[in-house]
Amino acid sequence: MxxxxxxxxxxxxxxxxxxxxxxxxxxxxxxxxxxxxxxxxxxxxxxxxxxxxxxxxxxxxxxxxxxxxxxxxxxxxxxxxxxxxxxxxxxxxxxxxxxxxxxxxxxxxxxxxxxxxxxxxxxxxxxxxGGYSVPGHDVKYALEVPFLDAARGGEMHITLPDGSSISVKIPQGARDGQTLRLRGKGGPGYGGGSAGDALIALTVSPHPVFRRENDDILLTLPITIDEAVLGGKVVTPTIDGPVTLSIPKGANSGRILRMRGRGVARAGGKAAGDQLVELRIVAPPSIDDALRDFLNEWRETHAYDPRVDLLNEALS
The missing domain is CATH 1.10.287.110 (DnaJ domain)
Structure with a gap:
């Protein structure tokens, strides 16, 4: 029927x-x-x-x-x-x-x-x-890219259903959600038509240390009590490897230090973004007698209250 x-x-x-x-x-x-x-x-x-x-x-x-x-x-x-x-x-x-x-x-x-x-x-x-050639259709793929490969650039491979693979060049500064186009890596053409393209949708994996905001890299850096009070030079990770960072005297938790040019490279040869380092004071895992005695003596001889202004503003 x-x-x-x-x-x-x-x-x-x-x-x-x-x-x-x-x-x-x-x-x-x-x-x-x-x-x-x-x-x-x-x-x-x-x-x-x-x-x-x-x-x-x-x-x-x-x-x-x-x-x-x-x-x-x-x-x-x-x-x-x-x-x-x-x-x-x-x-x-x-x-x-x-x-x-x-x-x-x-x-x-x-x-x-x-x-x-x-x-x-x-x-x-x-x-x-009828004398026509028709280009092949585009084929879509999803690719998860490690954070550092997306920031610095790299090369990955996608395995196709037939067992073959295609190489994917990850551009420096690739972003989450960005789609890459590989010319001629899609479906075959018809009647002598050119092959379609492969469209690669990128998902950037999170990193345990670094975060990204536009072209800047964000990092929370733990420092000791003595480094916060006395200042000093500490080794700090960046996406291109560890470098030395100067901690100013009297640094507080939450203070942000800017490391210029240590972020993600920008397209067109422009200067790279920066790395923003947020300081976080961390007490030692165990307090020995010397540190405890010193702080007790310091407390008795120094009348410093960092919450005075906060309390006054709350009551006004």
Whole structure:
């Protein structure tokens, strides 16, 4: 039993020619067996929508179907006894030639070539393809990139379903959510058309030490009590390796020191971002007698209360 062509395309009889074309294009990409090899029902669906589009895309055959002169397969209905002169045509009266005119829509060309392949057509034949070549479709991939590789640049590989791999160059300063385009690494072209592109969506992994804000690198640096009071030079990690940072005397927790040019390199040869170092005073894991005695004596001889201003403002 033939399927109603309007139902096959998910449309009603009031559908416009543009709506018929758009529905067909969409269904070609979601039902073609070559694009969905694991879908057992794809081939049957594709044949149904191709037959439906063949009938409805031509205003004349569509009108004949709507008035009941032909059925959903394009065959004449015997009870209507409808005859036409087809002396110069061959095959079914509703089928069009397989070529495309010079103004053919690329989306229709792509769909038609896929349909020909399903019906046993040849991609290499100019007669089948109407002299057209169609570029391959783009293929999307997702790639998780380590934080430092994204900041400094690097190279990774993606393993394809057939076991082969493609190399992906991670640009310096790559961002989370950025998409890279690899020309010619997508689906194959048709009729001699160029291959599509591979679109690589990047996800940057978090780092246990570094954080990123635009092109700046953020870091929380623990310092000891004596380093905070007396100052000194401490080794500090950066995305390019450890460097020496000077801690000013009397530094407090929360103070931010700027290390210029130690952030992420900017595109176009511009100066790199900075590294912002937030200081955090950390008490020793155990308090020995000497430190305890010293602090007790210091407390008795120094009347310093860092909360005075805070309390006054809270009560005002």
């Amino acid at each position: 033939s399927i109603d062509p309007y139902k096959a395309l998910g449309l009603t009889k009031s559908a416009t020619a543009d709506e018929i074309q758009k529905a067909y294009r969409k269904l070609v990409r979601t039902s073609h067996p070559d694009l969905h090899p694991d879908d057992a029902g794809a081939e049957a669906r594709f044949k149904a929508i191709s037959a439906a589009y063949d009938l409805l895309k031509d205003p004349e055959t569509r009108a004949r179907f709507d008035t009941g002169e032909i059925d959903a397969t394009g065959a004449e209905r015997p009870q209507r006894q409808y005859y036409r002169d087809f002396a110069e045509s061959t095959g079914s009266p509703y089928q069009q030639g397989r070529g495309f005119d010079a103004q053919g829509d690329p989306a229709d060309i792509f769909a038609e070539i896929l349909r020909q392949r399903t019906r046993g057509g040849s991609y290499g034949s100019q007669r089948d393809q």
